[in-house]
Amino acid sequence: MEWEIKKGSNGCLLCNKEFSEEEEYYSALFDENKTFIRKDFCASCWNNGKEGEEFSFWKTKVPKKDKPVQTMINMDVLLDVFMKLEGSHETHERNLRYVLALYLIRKKVFKLKSLKRQDGEEIILLSYPKEEREFDVLNPHLKEEEIESLTAEMSQLLNYSYLDHEVLSIAN
Numbered sequence: 001m002e003w004e005i006k007k008g009s010n011g012c013l014l015c016n017k018e019f020s021e022e023e024e025y026y027s028a029l030f031d032e033n034k035t036f037i038r039k040d041f042c043a044s045c046w047n048n049g050k051e052g053e054e055f056s057f058w059k060t061k062v063p064k065k066d067k068p069v070q071t072m073i074n075m076d077v078l079l080d081v082f083m084k085l086e087g088s089h090e091t092h093e094r095n096l097r098y099v100l101a102l103y104l105i106r107k108k109v110f111k112l113k114s115l116k117r118q119d120g121e122e123i124i125l126l127s128y129p130k131e132e133r134e135f136d137v138l139n140p141h142l143k144e145e146e147i148e149s150l151t152a153e154m155s156q157l158l159n160y161s162y163l164d165h166e167v168l169s170i171a172n
């Protein structure tokens with residue numbers, strides 16, 4: 001397993017305070033020995049400084065009871081993780097970056113520009129119109145099950161349960 005959510009995720013990792021309804025808190029991803037670990041912090045512990053340097057973080061909120069799970073996806077988090085994974089040579093991170101790219105294409109954040117071959121690998125060229133940037137993404141030729149399981153891991157880690165079981169694909 002390359003992903004882990006620190007147990008006791010209903011509360012702050014540092015002071016163990018349980019989050020209450022509608023409380024705002026911070027979730028952060030840490031890269032600890034090639035394992036992404038998500039840790040949650042209450043606002044005051046976060047502001048007092050946590051240990052270690054996070055890979056990415058986002059502010060979130062405990063949903064109101066009896067309310068349907070919020071379906072707004074924080075695209076900024078996905079984009080941030082995508083950008084920080086650029087240049088990684090670690091297989092799991094490359095695979096994750098590819099799955100994130102597929103998702104962001106589907107959500108029309110990225111546009112698929114072209115495919116090219118380079119050193120026997122297939123590279124997808126993406127544009128990000130909002131910032132007029134372009135990205136190369138290595139196509140790791142994942143099987144559908146691998147894409148599905150990465151998507152499930154990613155959504156679990158980021159708490160986007162509604163991403164579950166959505167199979168992502170682009171035209172083959």
Ligand SMILES: [Zn+2]
Pocket residue numbers: 012013014015016017041042043044045046
């Ligand atoms: Zn705390």
